[in-house]
Amino acid sequence: MNASLPTRSPCPPGACNCGRETLQDMxxxxxxxxxxKRLLERLENLQSLADLEHMQRKLFENLGIRLQISPSDNEVRTMxxxxxxxxxxxxxxxxxRQSIPAAIRRALERQPQIAYRLLDAQDLLRDA
Known part of the structure; x- marks a missing residue:
């Protein structure tokens, strides 16, 4: 018996501009x-940079979402x-699209060592 996977219900008309009708990758x-909700909870509870990188890979493999995280061009004083x-x-x-970055920022605030590892991975002292 082939049970189809559940899909997201469409947004109310005018509430979103997600372009659902032009999808090629379902x-x-x-x-x-x-x-x-489960994804956001998982992102909020990240424990390490490896965990974050794993989630980035899984988001792309399973959903096609490309997530990029980098320090801003200016100083990084907060998350x-x-x-x-x-x-x-x-x-x-x-x-x-707004909830995912917010969940990651909350995780970085809870686990600042992840932010430090991100900065180290971007070669924090490259201009020194």
């Missing part, structure tokens, strides 16, 4: 609201000093 629709960008992807809702 993987993003597997991110249901319940799965999104807001990191550029957390999600590549434009049809089907990814605006709220989800």
């Amino acid at each position: 993987r993003i629709l597997l991110l249901t609201r319940e799965e999104e 807001r000093g990191f550029n957390i960008q999600i590549e434009e992807l049809p089907g990814l809702c605006r709220k989800t």
Whole structure:
């Protein structure tokens, strides 16, 4: 018996500009609201840089979401000093696009050693 995987229900008309109707890669629709909650909880509870990198790989492999995290061009004094960008992807809702970086920032605030490892990985002292 072939049971189809649950997909995300469409947003109300006018509430989102996700471009769901122009999708070619349907993987993003597997991110249901319940799965999104689990994903955000998992991102908020990151324990290490390796854990964050693992989640980045899984987001791309399973959903096609490309997540890039880098220090800003200016100083990084707080967790807001990191550029957390999600590549434009049809089907990814605006709220989800905002929730993922927010969850990662909360994780960086809880586990500042992850932020330090990110800075080290970007060669923090390259101009010194």
